[in-house]
Amino acid sequence: MSLFDMTGQVALITGSSRGIGKATAEAMAEQGAKVVISSRKQDACDATAAEINARFGDGTAISVVANISSKDDLQNLVNATRAAFGKITALVCNAASNPYYGPGLGITDDQFRKIMDNNILSNHWLITMVAPEMLERGEGSITIISSIGGLKGSPIIGAYGISKAADMQVARNFSVEFGPRGVRVNCIAPGLVRTDMARALWENPENLKRSTAASTLKRIGEPHEIAGAAVFLASKAGAFTTGQTIVCDGGATISGGA
Numbered sequence: 001m002s003l004f005d006m007t008g009q010v011a012l013i014t015g016s017s018r019g020i021g022k023a024t025a026e027a028m029a030e031q032g033a034k035v036v037i038s039s040r041k042q043d044a045c046d047a048t049a050a051e052i053n054a055r056f057g058d059g060t061a062i063s064v065v066a067n068i069s070s071k072d073d074l075q076n077l078v079n080a081t082r083a084a085f086g087k088i089t090a091l092v093c094n095a096a097s098n099p100y101y102g103p104g105l106g107i108t109d110d111q112f113r114k115i116m117d118n119n120i121l122s123n124h125w126l127i128t129m130v131a132p133e134m135l136e137r138g139e140g141s142i143t144i145i146s147s148i149g150g151l152k153g154s155p156i157i158g159a160y161g162i163s164k165a166a167d168m169q170v171a172r173n174f175s176v177e178f179g180p181r182g183v184r185v186n187c188i189a190p191g192l193v194r195t196d197m198a199r200a201l202w203e204n205p206e207n208l209k210r211s212t213a214a215s216t217l218k219r220i221g222e223p224h225e226i227a228g229a230a231v232f233l234a235s236k237a238g239a240f241t242t243g244q245t246i247v248c249d250g251g252a253t254i255s256g257g258a
Contacts, residue, residue, distance in 0.1 A: 003237035007032030010085040011234060012077070012130070014068060014122075015095030017044035019195035020145060023223035024092055024230045029056045031231055036081045037063045039095065068095045068122035069114075078129045087137075090234040091130045093123040093167075094145040098160040098197065112159050119163035120170065127174060131183060138182040141234045144171055145226070146187040148249045164189070168245045175243030184242035188229045191249025193221040216251025 011028045015021040017039040025035040029052050037049045045063035052061040064080045066073040081088055097118040100111040123144055134140025149157050150164030168187050175185040192202055192211050202208050202220055212218050229246050232238045247253060 002031075004031055004231055004235045006090070006231065006235055009033040009089040009234065010036070010081065010087055011090040011092060012036045012038070012081050012088050013092040013094055014038050014066070014077075014126070016092075017041065017048045017063075019197060020190065020193060020223045020226045021092070021094040022048055023227040024094065025061065026052060026055075027224065027227035027231050028090070028234065029060050031235065033090070033234075034059075034085050035061045036077070036084075037061055038066045038077055040065065040067050068118055068126075071125050074122065074125050075129060078126070082133075087133065088130050089134070089140055091126060091140075091142045092145065092230055092234070093126055093143070095122070096145070096160075096163075096197070098157060100159060101156050103155055104158040107159055115159045115163050116166075119160070120166045123167060123170060127170070127185075131174070131178060134183045135178060135181045140183045141238070142171075142174065142178075142183065142185040143230055143233045144168075144185075144187045145230075146171075146189045146245060148189050148191050148247060148253050150189060150245075151247070151253055171245065172243045179242055184233070184238070186233050186238070186242060187245040188226060188233070189245050189247045189249070190226045191215065191221055191247075191252040193223060193226060195223060211252065214252060214255050215249065216255050219250060221248065221250055 011033045013021050013025050016025045016037045029035050037045045042065045049061040049063040062084050064077050066077040100107045144167045146167040147164040149161035171185045171187045
């Protein structure tokens, strides 16, 4: 059996109707997992679930709408996943928001709070909802999609970077708490990836040129290139990895890139 096989697993992935979340759901389904597609829009969730079911068989994916800013929505998401598949073995906290691009002195309180609530508090909520059953079983994986923005300063996405640095600490703290009972918690820190959320960065020709020129691979990342790390962390291949932040950035941070 492949180290990356996920047969028998149930993966709940937030923000999975597009981008990195969708690529992760597809990759996990390809490895045999049941997957739960979730975002704010029903039609987008349904379309992604239908694509996955068409590729990997009916019943592979379900769609559940949830706004990560709502604790009730997240609890319903968890409940619906358990009702459909009986358990949750892998949680991927991918959904996030960044409503502000610009210097820190210009951000409003509402914008700052939204970033912190959606990118940190919602992850904390989901983890506390899902972790108890994993701890009872003595196994499970939790992965937070962070960002290299959490590893360095920025004059453009500073608040977002603060939230992503906090996610790394969330993973470290919970890995210490959960490790003795067999549950692993990690982060993935992507660099600039071609997603709708990062469009304001990669659609800017000057920013894209600067980012790709400074990175060692000299190109922007693609969603499926982050999904592989998520499969690693949720599968037997990652069974001895916890409390870590895996950087997938094309060499941007080691060379001073964006």
